[in-house]
Every structure is written in C-alpha cells, then in structure tokens.
Amino acid sequence: MPALTCQRTSFRPVLTAMAKCPSFVHQILLVFSFTAALSRAVTVNIPFSAPDGAPIVSGSLFSLSLEQDRWLDWVGTTSTGRNDFFFNTLDNLIQISGEAPQIRIGADSEDHTDFGVGVKDAELIFPAITETVPFPEASNITVGDAYYEAVQFLPPDTHVIWGVNFGTKNITAAFLEAQAIQQAFSSDAVQDAGIILDFVEIGNEADLYSGNGHRPSGFNVSEYVDEWATFATNVSAAAGITPDSHAQFWGGGFAESSHSTTGFSPQGMFSKGILDSKPGKLIKTISQHHYSGSFCSGNGGLLQDLMTKSTIRSNLSMFTPDIATVRDQGLDYVLGETNSYSCHGAPGVSNVAGAALWALDYALFARKIGVTRVHFHEGIGYKYNLIQPIALTRSPLDGSTLPDPLPPHVQPPYYAAVIAAEAAGNGGNTQLVELTIKNSRISGYGFFEGGSIARAVFINSEAFLIDLTAERTSVHVDLDFDDDAPSTMKVKRLVIGHADDASGLTWGGVTYETEDGRPSGEESVETVDVGDGFDIQATEVVLLSFS
Ligand SMILES: *[C@@H]1O[C@H](CO)[C@@H](O)[C@H](O)[C@H]1NC(C)=O
Ligand SMILES: *[C@@H]1O[C@H](CO)[C@@H](O)[C@H](O)[C@H]1NC(C)=O
Ligand SMILES: *[C@@H]1O[C@H](CO)[C@@H](O)[C@H](O)[C@H]1NC(C)=O
Ligand SMILES: *[C@@H]1O[C@H](CO)[C@@H](O)[C@H](O)[C@H]1NC(C)=O
Numbered sequence: 218m219p220a221l222t223c224q225r226t227s228f229r230p231v232l233t234a235m236a237k238c239p240s241f242v243h244q245i246l247l248v249f250s251f252t253a254a255l256s257r258a259v260t261v262n263i264p265f266s267a268p269d270g271a272p273i274v275s276g277s278l279f280s281l282s283l284e285q286d287r288w289l290d291w292v293g294t295t296s297t298g299r300n301d302f303f304f305n306t307l308d309n310l311i312q313i314s315g316e317a318p319q320i321r322i323g324a325d326s327e328d329h330t331d332f333g334v335g336v337k338d339a340e341l342i343f344p345a346i347t348e349t350v351p352f353p354e355a356s357n358i359t360v361g362d363a364y365y366e367a368v369q370f371l372p373p374d375t376h377v378i379w380g381v382n383f384g385t386k387n388i389t390a391a392f393l394e395a396q397a398i399q400q401a402f403s404s405d406a407v408q409d410a411g412i413i414l415d416f417v418e419i420g421n422e423a424d425l426y427s428g429n430g431h432r433p434s435g436f437n438v439s440e441y442v443d444e445w446a447t448f449a450t451n452v453s454a455a456a457g458i459t460p461d462s463h464a465q466f467w468g469g470g471f472a473e474s475s476h477s478t479t480g481f482s483p484q485g486m487f488s489k490g491i492l493d494s495k496p497g498k499l500i501k502t503i504s505q506h507h508y509s510g511s512f513c514s515g516n517g518g519l520l521q522d523l524m525t526k527s528t529i530r531s532n533l534s535m536f537t538p539d540i541a542t543v544r545d546q547g548l549d550y551v552l553g554e555t556n557s558y559s560c561h562g563a564p565g566v567s568n569v570a571g572a573a574l575w576a577l578d579y580a581l582f583a584r585k586i587g588v589t590r591v592h593f594h595e596g597i598g599y600k601y602n603l604i605q606p607i608a609l610t611r612s613p614l615d616g617s618t619l620p621d622p623l624p625p626h627v628q629p630p631y632y633a634a635v636i637a638a639e640a641a642g643n644g645g646n647t648q649l650v651e652l653t654i655k656n657s658r659i660s661g662y663g664f665f666e667g668g669s670i671a672r673a674v675f676i677n678s679e680a681f682l683i684d685l686t687a688e689r690t691s692v693h694v695d696l697d698f699d700d701d702a703p704s705t706m707k708v709k710r711l712v713i714g715h716a717d718d719a720s721g722l723t724w725g726g727v728t729y730e731t732e733d734g735r736p737s738g739e740e741s742v743e744t745v746d747v748g749d750g751f752d753i754q755a756t757e758v759v760l761l762s763f764s
C-alpha cells in the first residue's frame with residue numbers, strides 16, 4: 218500500500234505520523250477504500266495490428282476555434298505586423314506533426330459582427346466586465362477588409378473556417394463579410410502564404426437563437442433550414458463557393474443536439490431537407506459544439522469530475538448517433554467549438570494541469586468515435602485557453618487588476634496539443650486504437666503506422682491535488698503483446714506537480730512556458746525493457762515509442 222503521512226515522509230514512521238496527524242486513522246481508512254477500488258497494477262493488451270477501420274488520426278486533431286471579436290489580437294494586423302507569440306505556438310505543433318492546427322474564426326461574436334465599408338481593422342464595443350466573465354465578448358463588432366486580410370499572418374498552409382453573421386438576420390452583413398473573405402483569400406499575400414479557406418459557416422448556435430433574442434421564441438429547425446438556404450444562396454455567390462470550389466460550407470454549429478428529426482440536430486436538419494437544397498449540397502462537414510458543463514467557479518472535485526474517464530466518455534458518446542447519421546451522408550463530422558466548461562472556463566479547473574489530461578483524453582476519444590477534428594475554443598483572457606497570445610492587464614480568473622501585466626504564455630492544455638501531435642506523428646497515415654484498460658482512472662491509446670504499433674499514450678486521470686495529504690499513488694502497467702513484442706521502448710512523461718497547478722509542467726524535460734512560446738530545455742526520455750512495463754503516477758501522461 219502507498220505511504221501516507223501528513224509530512225509526505227515514508228510509511229515507516231507510522232507512530233510518529235499518528236501522533237502528528239489527528240486525522241491519520243481516517244486517512245488510512247480512506248486509502249484502504251481507494252486501494253480496494255483501484256488496483257495498483259494492470260496488464261494492457263496491445264493488438265498486433267490495427268483493427269480494420271481504425272481511424273486515421275491527423276496531426277491537426279487539436280485544432281482551434283477563435284472568438285472572432287478579438288481575432289486581430291490573436292493574429293496581428295497589417296499595421297502592427299504578425300503576433301509572433303501566437304505564430305510560434307502554432308508553428309511548434311507544425312514542427313512536430315507537419316500539420317497546422319485548423320483555425321475556425323467565429324463563435325458568439327460572429328453573430329454580432331457588421332461590415333463597415335472603410336473601417337480600418339475592427340471597431341469593438343464591450344459590455345461591462347464582471348468577476349465571473351472578466352473578458353466578455355464584444356457586443357458590437359464592425360470590421361473592414363483589413364480584418365480579413367490579417368489571415369495572411371497565420372503559419373503557411375493553415376486551413377481556415379470563417380463564420381458570417383446569421384444572428385441579426387441582416388443579409389447585407391453576411392453578404393459583405395462573405396465578399397471580404399473571398400477577396401482576402403484571393404489576395405497575393407494570402408495565396409503566397411498558402412493559407413486556404415476550407416469552409417464558411419453561417420451563424421453560430423442557431424438552436425439558441427430563440428432564447429437569446431436573435432429570433433422570436435419558438436424558432437424551430439424547419440424555419441432554420443429555410444432561412445439558412447436563403448442566406449447560403451447569397452453567401453455562396455459572394456464567397457465564390459460552388460460545387461467545384463475548394464471552399465465549401467460547414468453546416469450545423471449547434472450548441473446542443475436533440476439527436477432527433479424534430480429538433481436542432483444533424484438528424485433534424487437532414488429530415489427538413491437541408492442537404493437537398495442547392496446551397497445545402499455545398500455542406501461537406503457538420504460541426505457540433507459541446508462543453509462538459511457550465512461552472513463559473515471551480516474546486517478540486519470539479520477538476521476530478523472533468524478529468525474522469527467515464528464522464529469524458531459519456532460527454533462524447535452521446536453524439537454517436539449523430540456521427541453515424543452524418544457519415545451515412547458521406548459528410549465529415551467535427552467538434553467545431555468545444556472546451557471544458559462554458560463561462561469561458563471554471564477558475565482553478567479549466568486553466569490547470571488536470572485540464573491538459575482532460576483535453577488529451579477528450580480529443581483522442583472523440584477521434585475514436587468518429588470526430589475528425591476537435592476545435593478547442595479560445596478567446597483573449599478566457600480561462601480554458603491553450604494559449605494566451607497577448608499580455609493581460611487583468612486576471613483571467615477574477616478580473617482583478619494585476620500589479621504587472623501577465624505576458625503572453627501557454628496554459629497547461631497546450632501540452633495536450635503537443636502530445637497529440639507527437640503521438641499522431643508526421644507520417645500522415647497513423648491509425649488510432651483505444652486500448653482496453655481495466656482501471657477506472659487509466660486510459661490509453663495505441664498509434665499504428667503501416668499497421669503496426671509505433672507509439673502508445675497512457676493517461677492517469679486521478680487528480681493529485683495540492684491539498685491532498687495522502688502520498689501520490691502510482692499504477693504499474695505491464696504490456697501484453699499478441700505477437701512479436703518489441704524488446705525496448707522509450708518512455709516520455711508529462712511531469713506535473715499537482716493537478717491544480719496552473720504552470721510548471723514539463724514534457725520530456727522540455728517546457729513551453731517561455732517568453733516566445735518556443736520550447737526550451739533538454740529532452741529527457743528513458744529507454745526501458747518492454748518486459749519491465751512502466752509506472753504511471755496519479756495525474757501523469759506517458760508516451761511510449763516502440764522501434
Ligand atoms: C446590416 O448590415 C450592414 C452591413 O454590416 C449595416 O451597415 C447595417 O447597419 C445593418 N442593418 C441593420 C438594420 O442592422
Ligand atoms: C450594438 O448592437 C445592438 C444590437 O445588435 C444595437 O441595438 C446597438 O445599437 C449597437 N450599438 C452601437 C453603439 O452600435
Ligand atoms: C445578396 O444580398 C445583397 C445584399 O442584400 C445583394 O446586394 C445581392 O444582390 C445578393 N446576392 C444574391 C446573389 O442574391
Ligand atoms: C415551425 O414553426 C413554424 C412557424 O411558427 C410553424 O409553421 C411550423 O409548423 C413549425 N414546424 C415544426 C416542425 O414545429
């Protein structure tokens with residue numbers, strides 16, 4: 218059994234510990250009950266070859282969704298130049314997997330954006346700042362051509378999805394935005410950089426329109442499909458979207474899914490005939506939004522809930538029927554906007570190391586069930602960001618004024634993107650298989666190249682919290698190969714102090730928490746005999762590479 222004292226010394230001085238810690242006996246009981254529930258050793262079978270139909274996992278599985286009001290703060294402007302910090306954090310991932318994260322620009326503020334002829338960059342009006350939402354979305358956004366032209370500052374070969382306003386039901390706004398998007402992407406600067414418009418999205422979370430004032434109450438999916446087709450006819454002409462163009466439409470983008478033919482869902486849109494309409498034939502991907510819940514304050518229990526293997530699976534498995542319906546139509550399916558908790562994240566939960574483990578397991582499990590890409594939603598100063606691309610003068614956690622500005626930095630979930638990129642590799646043809654692991658805290662995935670196992674990722678999602686007095690637990694994992702076991706493997710670890718640490722993580726000895734967002738530190742990887750297995754601590758990720 219694991220050692221346990223108030224002072225984190227070894228288990229030997231039990232009597233000393235009993236004398237010093239009045240709650241010691243209680244803790245011992247706790248540990249016994251834990252030990253009974255969670256075995257400290259597990260054997261995991263690694264299939265000899267990837268099963269038929271195992272999905273290909275792309276290097277851009279981790280993609281981003283950016284709140285479009287402050288898009289220029291992310292990317293830079295033609296007058297101030299590129300935002301190098303943001304560029305570097307994206308380029309790091311390209312260096313690993315050979316693929317840029319895909320960037321969706323839109324979200325709530327997409328439905329509050331007007332086009333202003335002659336407007337330079339963007340004009341924004343913000344609502345009042347509150348403690349729970351220190352960085353609210355702008356309520357009015359007026360943009361000009363330069364706003365779209367700034368897309369040239371993304372890394373070369375980035376694929377982009379851009380949203381136009383449907384919320385205010387002002388077709389002139391959607392038309393002018395679509396025209397500006399078309400012009401920006403056909404400009405020399407953007408073409409030279411190889412930045413590609415893959416999709417246009419019309420409106421954000423239309424299933425919420427009747428509740429948020431964008432439409433009268435009772436707005437239903439039939440009305441949605443009719444109005445969408447009217448807008449899409451206009452937008453396709455303005456943006457140059459035709460059956461032969463590269464750019465097509467993302468469809469859906471609902472906050473929830475009814476999973477039924479009568480409500481807002483892929484099933485609902487399809488049964489109302491969206492795919493039979495002329496512009497509906499230009500829909501090539503269905504986008505779904507999802508958050509695990511809405512919590513504007515956080516605690517250790519909430520962090521553990523987020524990280525928990527079974528809740529990650531139940532949050533995603535509910536979309537299985539939708540994914541099947543979409544794929545039956547030959548369309549692709551993505552989570553076009555997602556993150557841990559709405560309210561821009563829960564403080565002390567969405568912005569800490571445990572959320573990195575959540576993000577990794579969430580994205581990999583999503584891929585397993587047929588989601589091609591997972592666009593993690595980001596906004597300037599949002600708590601759940603992977604990246605904070607500019608200096609912040611007030612706290613993202615509670616809006617208080619900071620004594621010194623917080624410089625641009627990555628947050629713990631960024632490491633999850635790095636690990637996923639490394640696991641996917643740069644061969645472009647890696648297959649992902651979830652490994653069966655009989656432990657409620659450990660999940661694992663195998664990555665197959667040319668049909669054989671190349672790498673495996675293991676995640677121990679037991680939250681080791683700063684306040685815990687119990688010693689950190691660890692599970693020993695033995696690997697059972699069907700055949701032809703490799704003899705040695707490399708073991709690389711995401712080292713985390715505590716699940717609720719907001720910084721100080723290292724990936725194989727390397728930190729990304731640097732001034733310029735570039736990695737720093739010497740890589741450290743162990744080489745061990747496969748037959749010895751490996752240990753994985755509470756709140757840790759391990760990547761195995763086989764040769
Ligand atoms: C519609 O959009 C255009 C272009 O963005 C804007 O100039 C106009 O004021 C909008 N109309 C209304 C009624 O909001
Ligand atoms: C902001 O937008 C709202 C609704 O879209 C509109 O009623 C209001 O007049 C706008 N305010 C300004 C200052 O443009
Ligand atoms: C799209 O809407 C704009 C603004 O109302 C209009 O000027 C334009 O002619 C429309 N385009 C098409 C193809 O209907
Ligand atoms: C949707 O709303 C419209 C307008 O209120 C109504 O005519 C129609 O019957 C509704 N359709 C469904 C499927 O509820």
Ligand SMILES: *[C@@H]1O[C@H](CO)[C@@H](O)[C@H](O)[C@H]1NC(C)=O
Nearest residue numbers: 509510522523528529531532
């Ligand atoms: C999603 O996960 C959260 C924990 O983050 C949990 O509270 C919630 O019940 C889960 N939802 C579903 C539908 O499984």
